[in-house]
Amino acid sequence: MYALVTTSPSPKVFLHPDGYIRTCGVEYDSSDVGESALAGHLTNDAVQKCSETYGSFEDHNKLSFTRFQDKLRSCSEESLKDFDFSNQVFSQVERCTEELFRVALRRMRPKMEGSFELFGLDFMVDDSLRVSLVEVNTSPALFRKGAHLQTILPGVVEEALQKALDPYFPPPT
Numbered sequence: 663m664y665a666l667v668t669t670s671p672s673p674k675v676f677l678h679p680d681g682y683i684r685t686c687g688v689e690y691d692s693s694d695v696g697e698s699a700l701a702g703h704l705t706n707d708a709v710q711k712c713s714e715t716y717g718s719f720e721d722h723n724k725l726s727f728t729r730f731q732d733k734l735r736s737c738s739e740e741s742l743k744d745f746d747f748s749n750q751v752f753s754q755v756e757r758c759t760e761e762l763f764r765v766a767l768r769r770m771r772p773k774m775e776g777s778f779e780l781f782g783l784d785f786m787v788d789d790s791l792r793v794s795l796v797e798v799n800t801s802p803a804l805f806r807k808g809a810h811l812q813t814i815l816p817g818v819v820e821e822a823l824q825k826a827l828d829p830y831f832p833p834p835t
Contacts, residue, residue, distance in 0.1 A: 663677060663678065663681040663755060663759070663782070663783040663784075663785065664677075664678040664681065664780060664781070664782060664783070664802060664818045664822075665677050665678070665759055665763070665780070665781045665783055666678070666778060666779070666780050666781075666821070666822045666825055666826065667763065667767070667770070667774070667778060667779050667781065668777075668778040668825060668826050669770075669771055669774045669775055669776065669777060669778070670775065670776045670777075673763075673767045673770075673771055674825075675759065675760070675763045675767075676821070676822075676825055677755070677756060677759050678814075678817075678818050678821065680726070680727070680814040680817065680818070681727065681814075682724045682725060682726060682727075682810055682811065682814070683724065683725040683726075683727065683730045683787075684705035684706070684707070684710075684723060684724055685705060685719065685720050685723045685724070685725060686701060686702050686703070686704070686705055686710065686713075686723065687701060687710060687713045687714075687715030687716050687717065687718050687719060687723055688701040688702035688713060688715055689702055690702045690703065701713040701715070705723065707722075707723070707803075707807075710723045721808045721809050721810065722807045722808030722811070724808050724810050724811065725810070726810045727747045727748075727751075727752065728747070729810075730747060731745055731746070731747040745791075750791050751787055751791060751793060754792070754793035755783075755785055755793055758785065758793060758794075758795050759783060762783075762795060762798070778822070778825075778826035779800065780802060780818075780819075780822050781798055781799060781800060781802065782798070782799035782801075782802025782803065783795065783797075783798055783799075784796040784797045784798075784799070804818075804819065
C-alpha cells in the first residue's frame with residue numbers, strides 16, 4: 663500500500679486505494695525452513711525473481727485486490743465464497759494505517775514541517791484474514807514491473823503531487 667503524509671498546514675494522511683498483493687511462485691510448506699524454501703516463504707521481489715517459477719502464476723507475482731478477491735472466491739473452501747476484500751482486509755489496512763500515523767506523526771511533524779513523504783506500507787494477511795503491519799518503507803519501490811503496477815503507479819505519483827503541491831501551486835485553469 664502507498665500512504666502519503668503532508669504536514670502543512672496540518673498533518674494529513676492519504677492511503678491510496680490501489681495497492682497489490684505479492685505472491686510466491688512456490689507453494690508454501692511450513693515444514694520446510696531450509697535455504698531452498700525461501701521462495702515459498704518470502705514474497706519479496708528480490709527473492710522471488712531468482713525463482714525458476716517467478717511469474718508462472720501471476721504477472722510478476724503480483725495481484726490486484728480484485729483479482730485476489732476473485733481467486734479466493736473461486737476456492738473450494740465454503741467460507742471464502744463470499745470473500746469481500748474491501749470489508750474483510752482493506753478495512754483492517756485502513757485502521758492499521760490510521761493507528762500507525764496517529765502515533766508516528768507526533769514525532770514526524772516537527773521534522774517534516776512544510777513537506778510531504780510517500781511511504782510504502784507492507785502488510786501480511788494470515789490464513790484467518792487478519793492483517794498485520796510488517797514494515798514501513800520511506801523510499802517505496804516505484805518500478806513498474808507487471809501490468810498492475812504499470813496501471814496504478816502513475817496514479818499514485820500523480821495523486822501524491824496533487825495533494826502535496828496543488829494547494830500551494832494551483833494548476834492553471
